[in-house]
Amino acid sequence: MINFFRINGEFFFVDLPGYGFARVPERVRAQWKPMVESYLLGRKSLRGVVQIMDVRHLPTVDDLQLWSWLKDRHIPAIPVLTKADKLNQNKRSVQVKAAAQALDIRLEGIVLFSSTTGLGREELMRRLQGLLEVSMNEPSAVIRGELG
DSSP: OOOEEEEEEEEEEEEEEETTTTOOOOHHHHHHHHHHHHHHHHTTTEEHHHEEEETTSSHHHHHHHHHHHHHTTOOOEEEEOOGGGGHHHHHHHHHHHHHHHHHHHGGGOOOOTTTTTTTHHHHHHHHHHHHHHHOTTTTTTEEEEEOO
16 A cells, blocks of 8 residues: 655655565565556656665665665665664664665765654754755655565
8 A cells, every 4th residue: 555645735755654564475565566666666756765674673685675776766765774762872873884884875874763762853854855855846755665
């Protein structure tokens, strides 16, 4: 299921909930891939993707495949590591460095986020605003996708 949220009458935030986490048979998950790829490639209004990953785990094969797929197609993406409040500062630092290395990006490219404490909220909002400023003259969409 794809959920659309109109934000302030200016743009859409599109959510691909549970993509990768949903407990469904592999054959069902395989059917999602063409739908999601078609959606991402067919949206001229697409400004970028927020790829959500759990900081407590290294990026999965699915995470890395999605990241590579987005980069290969020149789709702007913001990597967000969630649940930052679940780890102490030292473990978070280790995990962020490992994720940056796995994604082949600079540490500064990652947004460390916690919905509980608000950590990373302002940074994510700033980056989303940057994506939306590309063109405010036409409807825009930002996608939230999570894998593995």
